[in-house]
Amino acid sequence: MEATQRATPADAPATVVEFARSYNERIVRQRHHQPLFRSAVIHAYERKCAVCRLPFTELLDAAHIKSDAEGGPAKVANGLALCKIHHGAFDANIIGISPDYVVQVRHSVLETFDGPTLQHAIKEMHGERLRQIPQSRSEKPDRDLLAERFETFRQAS
Ligand SMILES: [Zn+2]
Known part of the structure; x- marks a missing residue:
């Protein structure tokens, strides 16, 4: 509430007010479901990166396969637990994950x-299957969502 009031002063131009309102609504919406999404995804992957099995929760993110903005569902099957490096690489299309769970660089x-990070953390993952995926069938990465995302990766390659 306070943030909304601060960001939308009464004398601001209408377009600024509208921008601030939609921004605030987006942030509030994200705040509501993201902690739940994150904890469910990290738990399903037993607190390990799907690509490299790095086991430090502090360095893990719950990545979306299909983004929130593109209408991706807020369910574990639309998520991947990825370490900071692999999350960044996935979002930047440096790595892709095929619908049969194989990492492509x-x-x-x-x-x-x-250098060693590029060599070991990125390049050596090429052609490897995901090393950590959820046990439960309903929580495994959704193959249709991965296929859609993988097409974007291929076009960017
Ligand atoms: Zn990783």
């Missing part, structure tokens, strides 16, 4: 040589 990245 963008070709231009495979041809780049620069």
Whole structure:
């Protein structure tokens, strides 16, 4: 409430007020479901990164396969527990995950040589199956959502 009032002063132009209102609504909506989504996804992956099994909760995110903004459902099957590196790489289409749960690394990245993080954390994951996925069938990554997302990765490659 207070944030809304601060962000929308009475004398602000209508467009600014409208922008601030939709921004605030978006933030509030995210705040309502994101902690639940995050904890459900991290739990389903037993607190490990799906790609590399890094076991530090502090370094794990609940990534969306299909984003909230694109209408992706807020359910575990639309999520992946990913460490910060693999979440960033997934969002930037540096890595993709095929509908049969195999990690693919963008070709231009495979041809780049620069240091141990690139080598071990990124390039060596190419062609590997996801190392950590949920036990429960209903929580495994949704293959249709992955297929849609993987197409975006392929077009970006
Ligand atoms: Zn990872």
